[in-house]
Amino acid sequence: MSISQIARRRVLAAPAALALAAESSSSAFAQTPGFPSRPIRIVAPGSGGSWSDLICRVVGEHMQVSLGNPVIVDNRPGAQGVIAAGEVARGAKDGHVIGYAITSAQVLAPLMIPRLPYRNEDFQSITTIFRGAMALAVPATLPVRNVAEFVAHVRSQGGLSYGSNGVATSSHLLMEMFQATANIALQNVVYRDESAATMDLLAGNVPSVVTGLTPLHQFHKEGKIRIIGISSEERLEGAPDIATFREQGFPDLVYTWFHGFVSPSGVPRPVIDRLRGVILEAMETQRFRDRMTPDLIVRSSTPEEFTAEVLRDQERLGAIIRERNIRPAG
Structure with missing residues (x-):
């Protein structure tokens, strides 16, 4: 069962945008004095050594240094990201659980799987990190x-x-x-x-x-x-x-899929902003850039933009699925 896969251009945020992100991150830091208070868990939809695992570890290692707090990558492979997404949806609403989000789990699974263990409303978007094309x-x-x-x-x-x-x-x-x-x-x-x-x-x-x-x-x-x-x-x-x-x-x-980060819904906005700021910092590191290939369009988004992208993708792909009478394999 496979439901995912951006024009991998090495397009990185403009200096002004990065300065704004850093400023937002500093502001969020001032507003989240109790966060983090325990290890942060990044739920990855792939097994160890997979693409999502490697990106989660690059981001997690930077996050650990930036926040001065342990960060753990929790691999929950299977069902094209549905297992991992379900784990994130059930997570604590305090920012200590975030998930690596992919098109298959966030957009296609809700359209194709009747008894999914989560809904769109169970997630709070943080940011996209890149999109890819076919x-x-x-x-x-x-x-x-x-x-x-x-x-x-x-x-x-x-x-x-x-x-x-x-x-x-x-x-x-x-x-x-x-x-x-x-x-x-x-x-x-x-x-x-x-x-x-x-x-x-x-x-x-x-x-x-x-x-x-x-x-x-x-x-x-x-x-x-x-x-x-x-x-x-x-x-x-x-x-x-x-x-x-x-x-x-x-x-x-014109069609691209996305990868990004989400949290369970209900996480306070200052915590979301702080997490987003650290992820954007990680996207500017050489280690992150080295993982990008020519077919990826590296691009961040605000939480609102990311949520809107998910809904737009669902509307468009949902229409195709209905019109073409597409059914899940098996």
Whole structure:
């Protein structure tokens, strides 16, 4: 069961914004004299060594130094972040439990899972940390060099299959949007992960794949496959040769997923502001920057902006899920 996966540009906050964040953090510090009073627990939706685990540890180590207080990463893998999100929702409402939030658990699970152990209202947004986009790739041997040629090829074949990392994942939903927009027929072939789909593309076993940029990019640069479109709003700084769907005449295919941090609802705002300030500081460290890859758009948000993003994503993706009659796998 897979429900997640931003144009990884190395776009970091402007100096003025960072100064404002530092000022807010200092102000929050003055207003939270009793916080923290015990170890802070960051609930990660992945196992040890996973992407979310590594980011949580980078942020947690900076937080521990900045706050002068122990910080523990609590790995709760499974169900594409639902297990971890449920743990956060049940956490104490005092700022000592925060969660690593991902699109699959915060946006897609409430749309796809009837008896979810939490609701949107159970969380207080803190900040996004980055967004990511999906890339569409074909074998280098396929006579397709852009999205328009891909559409023409699909129509000439009467349909085409594509590899993705699951049902109701970001890649699957993007291709459902594509089918509706271009009036073409595409068949989702599910792989256990993006790397497996990429390997089958290289072997010629599947005619197209949709994944994040990272597993595809090196093969694209070597000429072994061809990335013909990416779902970010603008071209990525780390992949300037790859055109967006939007600039190729498909503005409805702008879509990115997010990662960020949330807390249980009810945490006092000064504590939220203090946590956010420390997370933004961590985002400026070299260790954090070193973890970012070319397909990530590094971007923070206010709690209000993050909440609005979640609701907008749910409204948009919910419409696609209903219109295309998408059901959970299994």
